[in-house]
Amino acid sequence: MADTMQFDLVSPERLLASVQATSVQIPGADGDMTAMPDHAPTITTLRPGVLRVEGASGTTEYVVTGGFAEIGANGVSVLAERAVPKADMTQEDLDAMIEEAKTVYSTAQEFFENEPGPVDDAAKLLSDMVAMGEDIGLTSR
């Protein structure tokens, strides 16, 4: 059994990481999951959260929003619309993201008055953002 696997993190603008990892913790839409080598092939969408990659050189953390993760035979690829190394994440970034989620939430409330689906989705997005903010030690207003 292999003890490492290929891990790639890509955003539309660039390839952020391509390393050998022993385990990857993914913030999946239905809950966190940790992928280790020889994980069953899975595709999951992401919720805003922290992605933890454990490799030979220690743990690296990234803040990701939107996108999906593909766990295949050759390793894990995470395609995130926005991905920032946790250390580079600033209060302003978080504020901007939460602000955006709030706008989405309020427009969803206006547009889909009688449909709970999209409103719930937007509310979940917002609360995920806030939870993520607390997780990485920033305050969310």
Next chain:
Amino acid sequence: MPNLKDLKNRIASVKNTRKITKAMQMVAAAKLRRAQEAAEQSRPYTERFNAVMGGLAASVGGSDSAPKLLSGTGSDQVQLLVVMTSERGLCGGFNSNIVKLAKKRAGELQAAGKTVKILTVGKKGRDQMKRDFGDTFIGHVDLTEVKRVGYVDAQGIAKDVLTRFDAGEFDVATIFFAKFVNVVSQTPTAQQVIPASFEAPEDDGATTLYDYEPSEEAILADLLPRGVATAIFSALLENGASEQGARMSAMDNATRNAGDMIDKLTIQYNRSRQAVITNELIEIISGAEAL
């Protein structure tokens, strides 16, 4: 025959032009390198995204519950053309080629009795399209202020397009942009984004069976709008590289033309100068002979 002073001024002015076009060529070359890098770096994302979407679309696409973004509205009556061009001119036939393709398509569609709606990205395309299809415009996206095209810009355009789609304003959306082949050749391309079409992955018998979380349909519904943004983003990047490539070769040509012109004018200048000298000599000699 133009007099000597005029010729001299003319040569000086062409020389200035040559300096400017040369500088523009160098700037375009530097920008082209950056644009190509950006396109290069976005490729892994696009490739993987399309691979996964291809697999998903192949398995869900046949069913009745497939999202509208994938299966279409069942009609192709109202067509949205998104014409992407540059914000600046002086780049050879770059904008004209894209516009020509878009106009041809719009003409064909109108002849077939379809309704055409046009959304332009980039000032140059808007100006050119306005002449013939001004009444079909539904919007314009201005990227003049954007120094470096980011995914956010593509998301903005995609959001605009998707809102219109959800509101039932059109059935089919096609984007027009120039694909970067190399510095001297850019191919104007039309790509349909709604309903989305993904190339199914090659069936080599070893296709992995994935578990899906939450479910195939939910993932597809979540990813399809992102697919539109991704397609628009890569089109914007291709366009950026193409624009700089086209400008570079246009400016290279202009520089060479200016050089040729300077040579010709210099020969003309020297001949006229020689003629003036000969004239003066004849006058002096005939004056001396008359004495």
